[in-house]
Amino acid sequence: MSRTTSPPRRTRTAVLAAFALVAGVAGTTTALSGPASAAAAGCTVDYKIQSSWSGGFSANVAVTNTGDTVSSWKLEWGFAGNQQVTQGWNSTITQSGTAVSATNVAWNGTLATGGSASFGFNGNATGTNAIPTTFKLNGVTCNVSGGGGGGDGGGGTDGPSAKVDNPYAGAKVYVNPDWSAKAAAEPGGSKVSNQPTGVWLDRIAAIQGTSSARGLRAHLDTALTQAAGSPLVVQLVIYNLPGRDCSALASNGELGPTEIGRYQTEYIDPIAAILADTKYASLRIVTTVEIDSLPNLVTNVSPRATATPECDVMKANGNYVKGVGYALRKLGAVPNVYNYVDAGHHGWLGWDDNLIPSAQIFKQAATTEGGTVDNVAGFIVNTANYGATKENNFTINDSVAGKSVRESTWVDWNRYVDEQSFAQAFRQELVGVGFKSDIGMLIDTSRNGWGGTARPTGPGAQTSVDTYVDGGRYDRRIHLGNWCNQSGAGLGQRPTAAPATGIDAYVWMKPPGESDGASKAIPNDQGKGFDRMCDPTYTGNPRNNNHLSGALANAPLSGDWFSAQFQELLKNAYPAL
Numbered sequence: 001m002s003r004t005t006s007p008p009r010r011t012r013t014a015v016l017a018a019f020a021l022v023a024g025v026a027g028t029t030t031a032l033s034g035p036a037s038a039a040a041a042g043c044t045v046d047y048k049i050q051s052s053w054s055g056g057f058s059a060n061v062a063v064t065n066t067g068d069t070v071s072s073w074k075l076e077w078g079f080a081g082n083q084q085v086t087q088g089w090n091s092t093i094t095q096s097g098t099a100v101s102a103t104n105v106a107w108n109g110t111l112a113t114g115g116s117a118s119f120g121f122n123g124n125a126t127g128t129n130a131i132p133t134t135f136k137l138n139g140v141t142c143n144v145s146g147g148g149g150g151g152d153g154g155g156g157t158d159g160p161s162a163k164v165d166n167p168y169a170g171a172k173v174y175v176n177p178d179w180s181a182k183a184a185a186e187p188g189g190s191k192v193s194n195q196p197t198g199v200w201l202d203r204i205a206a207i208q209g210t211s212s213a214r215g216l217r218a219h220l221d222t223a224l225t226q227a228a229g230s231p232l233v234v235q236l237v238i239y240n241l242p243g244r245d246c247s248a249l250a251s252n253g254e255l256g257p258t259e260i261g262r263y264q265t266e267y268i269d270p271i272a273a274i275l276a277d278t279k280y281a282s283l284r285i286v287t288t289v290e291i292d293s294l295p296n297l298v299t300n301v302s303p304r305a306t307a308t309p310e311c312d313v314m315k316a317n318g319n320y321v322k323g324v325g326y327a328l329r330k331l332g333a334v335p336n337v338y339n340y341v342d343a344g345h346h347g348w349l350g351w352d353d354n355l356i357p358s359a360q361i362f363k364q365a366a367t368t369e370g371g372t373v374d375n376v377a378g379f380i381v382n383t384a385n386y387g388a389t390k391e392n393n394f395t396i397n398d399s400v401a402g403k404s405v406r407e408s409t410w411v412d413w414n415r416y417v418d419e420q421s422f423a424q425a426f427r428q429e430l431v432g433v434g435f436k437s438d439i440g441m442l443i444d445t446s447r448n449g450w451g452g453t454a455r456p457t458g459p460g461a462q463t464s465v466d467t468y469v470d471g472g473r474y475d476r477r478i479h480l481g482n483w484c485n486q487s488g489a490g491l492g493q494r495p496t497a498a499p500a501t502g503i504d505a506y507v508w509m510k511p512p513g514e515s516d517g518a519s520k521a522i523p524n525d526q527g528k529g530f531d532r533m534c535d536p537t538y539t540g541n542p543r544n545n546n547h548l549s550g551a552l553a554n555a556p557l558s559g560d561w562f563s564a565q566f567q568e569l570l571k572n573a574y575p576a577l
Helices: 012-031 177-184 216-227 260-275 293-299 309-317 319-332 352-366 419-432 465-472 563-571
Strands: 043-053 056-065 074-078 083-089 092-096 099-103 116-125 135-137 143-146 199-201 232-238 284-289 337-342 378-381 440-444 496-500 503-507
Touching: 043 074, 043 135, 056 135, 083 092, 083 496, 199 216, 216 232, 216 260, 232 260, 260 319, 284 319, 293 309, 293 319, 293 337, 293 352, 309 319, 319 337, 319 352, 337 352, 352 419, 378 419, 419 440, 419 503
Parallel strands: 043 143, 199 232, 232 284, 284 337, 337 378, 378 440, 440 503
Antiparallel strands: 043 056, 056 116, 074 099, 074 135, 083 116, 092 099, 496 503
16 A cells, blocks of 8 residues: 655755754754753643533633743642543543643653643533633643533434544544454454444445445444443545556556546545435534545655656646645535555655655645645545554664764655654645645554564664664564554554644544455456565565565555454554463
């Protein structure tokens, strides 16, 4: 699915000079940080109810420090007496009677002057859910702004839910019964068969359903039952562009490069019509829009060494940009739809000459075909890929034997070593080119756990920068460019709402156990070809720097159930099952 393309290695002297400059600035910033005992001399709090339902609500709190820098914080407030916090994220929340306190977690404790931290929680409430009027940050009374927010007063299936900042906050997520049944039928599969996964609409027939999978309306009807009066997210993968998957073959689609008309009228329009049915207005519908498409127009076109003729065609005819723009506009017009555009992964777009042009082409797509950035709720990274969420044994700023981690063969001058740092940085780049400041990021963690006996427990030996990185990295692929049915992969972090700053959720958008592509040619009527990157004997191409593919043998067509892969994902899950 997701492809990687490392740019040619940069001139080392120039890159190291730039690296040294960045390190110097970072050091200056650190020196200015205040001590942990510093107290805030001023603060502002923005408390918003994001959504509400019968007997419950979800709230978001943003606190801004207007005083001196603090390296830890505690925010206190009082409820009216009829509210009780039941679950929180991005802070540690305690409640005694009406008194509530939220303290920072490890990664958001430092608040510079003007710096902010956000956290959220779910709670129970009876009667009027009054907004607290007094907040104290480290003992200092804060100014209060905001209030109110996106509660719908009733929730459930009785009426539309107001748009919320993060659709995953305070919500359950739809469990696809078709996938769940396959997972539960596997030995050990019942441990994860209740997890929510994406529903892939990868051809026109998927809208109505096939002999082996229910259609879109059937999924949404089932979702209403699962919601049972509470907010519920349904995750849909919009994946049927003309000339789909131009840099590979395994997921080629049914529409030819010029069939933009069919894409619009036979695929997007029927989906939009179903989603707009008021019957489904209470659901929060998250779409992942067209995996792999737009990044291919940056990395896999001429004059790049990684170019393919198919991607050159799609760049020339503009149908990827038109198709994505049309999908965003039509689907985004439905009030309860949240569009997340696929943004590759750190091993694909993490270099400046990939990341910056990608942000620009995303903006171009969002504003074509009559669309605006208002149709984009956020972006998703690592969809159907294997990049580790967080590499804890080394950072991009480390040096070994006089060489930066960026000089290692594995990192290859990339600016990011994992998906979370990439997603957070890319979010800022996207806001910088014109996307709204409240966009959120999703990270697909369905197959990036890399657990089991091969998982390192600490940094590698400091013999060289390569031994240091290779000995400590969780991602055990032969090369970052390997994407098909990877050997040794494991289930990653379970789906979680708001796990880190700027991250709306960890999701399992790619259903674990569904193949990335066949390891040999298999005739089919879905337009799916044989890509040698799915062949374990293949020695590679420029997109993986001519390494072995690392793929599992005996794989079926993309999207078909692959029992051997599912068993490997269970075995290597991290956190372990």
